[in-house]
Structure formats: C-alpha cells, structure tokens
Amino acid sequence: MARIVMKFGGTSMAGMERIRNVAARVKHVVSQGNEVAVVVSAMAGETDRLVGFCKEASPLYDAAEYDVVVASGEQVTSGLLAMTLKAMGVEARSWLGWQLPIRTVEAHAKARVSTIETDDLLAAMASGQVAVIPGFQGMMDDGRVSTLGRGGSDTSAVAVAAAIKADRCDIYTDVDGVYTTDPRIVARARKLDLVTYEEMLELASVGAKVLQTRSVGLAMKEGVRVQVLSSFDDPTQEDLPGTLIVSEEEIEDSKMERQLITGIAHDKNEAKIIVTRVPDKPGAVASIFGPLADAAINVDMIIQNDSKDSEETDVTFTVPRADLARSVDILEALKETIGFRRIITDAEVAKISVVGVGMRSHAGVAATMFKTLADRGINIEAISTSEIKVSVLIDEDETELAVRVLHTAYGLDAPAA
C-alpha cells in the first residue's frame, strides 16, 4: 500500500466523459490498496473564460476578486469528480482550498503555499475515502480566496504530496513522459525513465515544458517523487511507462546506468541585445542591468567582451522576446547616463541547451557541443554554462538542425525500430 497524489490537468477534466475516465483511473489505483488524493484543474478553457470576464470588468481588475472568480473553475471539477467517484462506488469527497485549508502567502493571483492542514484529510484518506482537491486555489491568512498563478495546479499537487508525505505524486498530462528532446523535431527522441529535479528544471526552463517550473522546484525542495504520465493510456495497465523525477541520490542508489547527457532543449522565446561601446569602468554594467531588473525584465545570458586595449566594451545579453521593445525603450532613455554608442537587437535567435548531471564529472561536454555545431557550420552567438547545462545562442533558422545533430552526437538517438 502506498499513499499517492494523482493530478489531472484541464484536458483530462474537459467534460463529463473525460471526468469519468479520470474516475476509472482513480478507482483502479484505489483498488490496488492505495490511499489516494486527487488534485484537479478546471475544465480546459474554463479559466480563460473566467479571466476574460475579469479583463472585461476592468483592465486593472482587483486581484482578490479575480481569485474569487477564477478559483471557481477547480471548485466545479472537484465536485464533479467526487460525485462521479461516489456514483462508481468509490468513497470520495471534495476538499476546497479554504476547507483544508491550504494556506497561502504573498500576493493574490500569484500566491505561494505556506502550510496545508492535513489532520482531517489524512483521517478521511485512512478511512478509505478519496480526497478530491481543487488545484490552483488556497486561502490567505485573512480568510480570502487566493490562487497560485496560471498552471498552479501542478504546484498544488506537489504541495499536497509534501504535506501528506505521499510516496509519489503522479502528474497526468497529454504527453506520456519527459523526452531527451522535442519528439516533433527528433523522431528518434527517447522517453526518459528517470530524470533529476535539477535536470527537469533546466529542461523545463529552456522550453521542454511538461510541468510548471515552480512545481519542480518545490518537489526538489520537499523531496517529493514526481511521476509524469499520460492520462490517455489504459488505466489498468500495470506498469505505466511514465518518467520519474527524483533526486540525484536516489538515481545513484538505484545503480541505473545513465547517459552522460539527459536531454537537449531549445527555446525560441529569447531575443538578443548588444549595447555597443559602453565605457569600461566600474558601475557601467550595473547601469544597464539595474534599470532592466527594476522593470521586472528577466535578463538571461550575459556576455561582456572586455578587450583590454580599449576603454570601451560591448555588452551582449538576452531578454524574453516579449520584453524586447520595452527593454530597448528603457535603455535608450538612459543613453546619456550609461554612455553607450548604440543598441543592436536580434529577435531571431534560439537558445540550445545540453543538460545532464553527468557532465559534472566529465570534461569535454562543452567542447563536443561547439565542435558538433561548427562541423555543420552553425555559428555560436553567445555561450552560458551552469553545473549541469551548456547553452548556446544561435540563428533561429538553425534550431532544428542543431537539436538533431546534438541529439546524435551525445548518443541519445533511440535504436532504429
């Protein structure tokens, strides 16, 4: 017997026929003797509909009332799933965010879970009752409804799993796991059986979106074992072939042989900015990035070409494409203060990342990347590295080519069928 959290997204909850499929899946897991809590999203499209009303009410809508409105979508699906389970003979009840409660802090519409009361919940689960919990929602200390921000149901599921010390948090999505790269680009991409939290974070944040990044960070912090599964597979199948996201230690303990590199990610959502002829003196760089940070613009890669024989330097960095125009406006307004010559922008770039915890103990990962790309004539415009990731910025048109040649170069291609 295990204690399991099952999380279903909006596509899985879109209409009663799908909710019945979800209930059948839950019933199967219960029938195997497990204690189950289910976390559900709103029906696909419902949150957009509710957000649309709020925007129509006022472009500057009140965030506390926004939470009251949009939290209703998950309330509906949690009630519907609980009654469907009961109709199938499975004991169940819904627990709304304020009923547990799931306490949250910080701001409305982007709240963070602080604590979850679990006494009543665990007692009900121990008695054999499935707990159905609406994702996305919680309650502020003042007793008002809060929500966690779009996609927050993944985070709700992980937070519940941490609070009840679940053996596993199964996230059912419309993909059947985490792949070595985007299968739409590389037909021979392989599904990963195991991936570490750190790798998942790097893969998610550079474009391989399966889980909300925040939920992975929370799972890592709380040590929650997360499994990504397809909600469209046969629920009675014994070994669901998902991807398990766990700590590096657990993978090491499992003695499974692992690849040096876990996956190749790509991200077309960045744009490059070059600020030329910035005075090469203390504080000059801060005068660029300080104002961008103040405007909540998330600067990613930064390269400063500091040629020692000049008193000026070019500063290159990337920002989210959506923030490109705003970034340029901010910098142009500060042209005299900063003292640069001009700004060159390029929105048609892509960031390609090679990710894997194995690279910590192996030299040559970056060198292989650079040589592989150079052999195909792909120009590298910027480089950044972390302990488990090497990223390069290239021309957007070469994205797919780069992903494919790297996938092959690191030995990630699945054997031919």
Place this chain on the structure above:
Amino acid sequence: MARIVMKFGGTSMAGMERIRNVAARVKHVVSQGNEVAVVVSAMAGETDRLVGFCKEASPLYDAAEYDVVVASGEQVTSGLLAMTLKAMGVEARSWLGWQLPIRTVEAHAKARVSTIETDDLLAAMASGQVAVIPGFQGMMDDGRVSTLGRGGSDTSAVAVAAAIKADRCDIYTDVDGVYTTDPRIVARARKLDLVTYEEMLELASVGAKVLQTRSVGLAMKEGVRVQVLSSFDDPTQEDLPGTLIVSEEEIEDSKMERQLITGIAHDKNEAKIIVTRVPDKPGAVASIFGPLADAAINVDMIIQNDSKDSEETDVTFTVPRADLARSVDILEALKETIGFRRIITDAEVAKISVVGVGMRSHAGVAATMFKTLADRGINIEAISTSEIKVSVLIDEDETELAVRVLHTAYGLDAPAA
C-alpha cells in the same frame, strides 16, 4: 441614510455589460448616502449548465458535491460585481457564504438559513464598503458548502436583510412590480404600490410568480420590508415605481386608501380528481389523502359532497398536474381498501383566485365572484376559501375570460389612458 439590501437575478447578471449596469445602479444608491449589501444570482443559464454536468455525472448525484458545483455560479458573479464596483471607484468586496458565514441546516441542495454572522459585514458596511454576497449558497455546520434550492437567492437576500436589520430589501427583477393581475391577460392591469405579505403569498402561490414564495414567508416572519423593482429602469430616477411588500399594520398606519380586492390570480398547474362513491364513514377520507401525503403529493382544494341521505359520497380535490398520473396510480392500487367506485380526472381546469386583506371586513366578496362568473356562463367546479382569498376551479378554456370579468367587477381596471 438607510441600510439597504439590493438583490439582482440571473438576467441582470448575464454578462459584463449587464453587470456594469447593476454596478451603476448600486453606485447611485451608495451615492445617496446609503449602506448597501448586494445579493446576486448566477448568470442566467449558468446554474442550468452546472446542474446539467451533475445529472450527466449520475442521475443519483451526491447532494453535497452538487452544492459544491452549483454554488460556483454565484461565486463568479459576486467577484465580478465587486471588481466592477471597485473599477468604478466604489469600495466593495465579495463575502462568500462560508466567509460570513451564512449558516444553514437541513438537507444539501435544499438547505434553510439558520443564522448569519454579521459583525464583520456590518463593520465593513459602516466603513463605506459595499458588501457583495452570492445568493443561493451557505455553509453547513460541518463546514461544507450548501445551497438553498432553485430560486434561493431571493431567500438569501431577505435573510441577509433580516440579519443586518436592513430598512428595505429591494428585489430587482425583469418586471417592474406586482400587478393586480397578469398584464398579458388584462391590458388594464394596474401595478400595486403596496401589497401585504399575506396577499403576496396568495398571489405568488396561485401563479403570479415574481418572488420565490419562501422568501415572502421569511420576509413576513422577520418583518423585512421588500420592494420589487425592475432592473431595466433608469437607475438614477428618484422614485422607482416598484411594489412595496409590507405588513398589514404598516399599510394601516400609512392611512393609504386601499381597494377591497388586491388582485386576481390564475393557476393552470392543477388537475381535478373525483373519487366517486366513497363509503361515508369515519376514516374514509383519511384513507384517500394519507397515501397521497406519504407520496409527497400536494393536495390543494378538497370538496366533499356529503348528501345526508346516502351512505356514499363523492370526494373532489386537486393535485399538481405533474402528479396527476402518479396520484391515480396510488389510488387505484388502494381501490379495495378505500372502497370507491371509480376515479374521474380532468387536467383541463384552472384555479382563479380573488385575493385581498380587505375581504376580512367585507361580506359579499365571494357572492360577487360567483355572480360575475355565472353572468358570463362560467361554470364553477369547486370552491375553496381562506381569510383573504376565494378560489374557484373552472374550465381551463375560460381562464382569460374569468380573469378579465373579475378584474372589472372588483374595480381593478386602470383608468383608460
């Protein structure tokens, strides 16, 4: 300054444009220096949509989860109205059923309000904040969501008005008040300025549906002054020409001259059953009505023609048309026990009622009714009376004719324009 509850139904809340109209109306009442609580229904059609999901989940859906699902409709509109008011510069916040809380008892899906906590609510209202309260919903003692049954938002509004000792409870509907009779039948029907609770109950229960009957009963019990208004009139108009529903004492104190008769109601939802040749002995009548009551069939008019020179009697009564077939089945099954000869049914009947507290002190109201109908050749099939009402059962085809001639006979016709 007064303390006013304003209640808006689903038609008034259907979409942001109408919610903005509601907000403008609330703003106007606030600007006159009043303390305001607003009770709202779900958007028109939304509760039906949610009930549809529940029925799809299971014909025997769990009532507690049904409440979780359907209560969401009012949660959405209360949040949207509060944020719209704030966007218009009016301080406001939503108070969900569990936040006040509005405590309810008895059964899920048909709960009854027991108490409403008002300390926080009154403090907020005293500080100038409009309280927006979702109708229809409350909370059981075990902390679960409850609802009051369809149309329950009128009752919520009256219950809130009673709890905060409001000076008035204004119910905005798609009609502009209570009329002497159905204006679709009598073009010269007049809108009533005043009507007593008792009259309103009789008018509502016999077909002139403007308010949920239960809300009128609660208003009478709690002494809440209710005003029925149109939500489509100009909100800035000084004297909104609604109908005020108050106690008989208040009307007497106001020294307003009143008509003898307040209104003429009709009801086509009954069917007549004649059980012939029932043994005229103690317990015979009970053997008919006991089983019907056990089946929750609401018997209305009852006439027993007890001819002293026979040992058998015919019993005539009416039941809701929807229950006619079931009633006959129940009685036929008991034919031997009861000992009647046969059952004659007629679904094509109408009940016409003359209502007015004035008839208490005036004889001749019933006589006028019988003579007026007889003069037009309308046959009376049954009669029942209460202190403030005389009802007759007639052929359904003669409904409109009967209403028109009675409206004229009692001097209710408006002066010709």
